[in-house]
Amino acid sequence: MKNYKKVDASRISISELMLPSHSNFSGKIHGGYILNLMDQIAFACASKHSKAYCVTASVDTVDFLNPIEVGELVTMKASVNFVGNTSMVVGIRVIAENIQTGVIKHCNSSYFTMVAKDESGKSTPVPGLILNDKNEVKRFLKALKRMETKKQRQFEFDHQDFSHIDYLPLLQDHKVRIDLPDNF
Template identity: 85%
Template sequence: MSNKSYKKVDASRVSISQLMQPSHSNFGGKIHGGYILNLMDQIAFACASKHSETYCVTASVDTVDFLNPIEIGELVTMKASVNFVGNTSMVVGIRVESENIQTGAVKHCNSSYFTMVAKDENGDSKKVPGLILNDMNEVKRFLKAIKRMETKKQRQSEFDSEDFSHIDYLPLLEKYKVKIELPEQFN
């Protein structure tokens, strides 16, 4: 790795575009979400590897909401940047847009956050450079990443707690389309 202890977000920003073909479609005639996730994983790898200057692996994927379908023949563009760095991990934000190349209409299809971990040649986690934030958008993305991590830890802590009782949450189920039919010993 280079001697740089901090790198600008722009130094590892990556963008790819690909024309969507019939072979990428699902049974409904739209581009298969799994195919898009595969491309997103590739761009997250490229972005994180550029920042860390080493091999990276995907540790988790957060918030994949498919907002708009992608049609065959549209040009899909993915933009990735490092939004947050920890000791050995990076959160890569990815924005996916599709463009109808005949009309020029552009749709935001999804945004997602991939947590990538830098690895050395032995497969051990490796420290990554810090991040230089150059504008308020970059600051906002860094802070949002922190908030998402805190929320995730809080949720995991609540669910893993020995005090967690499903009985306390049963009233919440009244507004959902669910029936509970437990054997007597569970009531």
């Protein structure tokens, strides 16, 4: 019989005060630093769910919505939104709080696909997921939709009949100049 776990069983939240050493040249917190923290919480969440070592397989859509300032308290919340046979999609929400004013802003949301590994480094099965509320069902379904879209896009660009010439008209409305040899 397959093992199942509730989403809440592996939900994780971390908070960290943003220091000047985390900032970029414009004085905002460096995006790479935030990505590093996101990867850490994705690992922790996936490992907690699977009870196995996990590796990052892919990161889907990282949009930096609002800059994070030095001195703000960043909180990341992660949960397993979807499980496959050996993989999990971990949803991460990043918020920043100005601890002097109490103003909170949503800075980022992203989805990390993590794969569970056994001691020999081979992919290993993960427990199923018990969905307890509408949001958890919605997140699971959205993960399915993102995977379907990704497969469709991959097929389109990998398909043998794909020709860049078919897509050249799309470039007319963009700030690009095409200067190709005649035999192109």
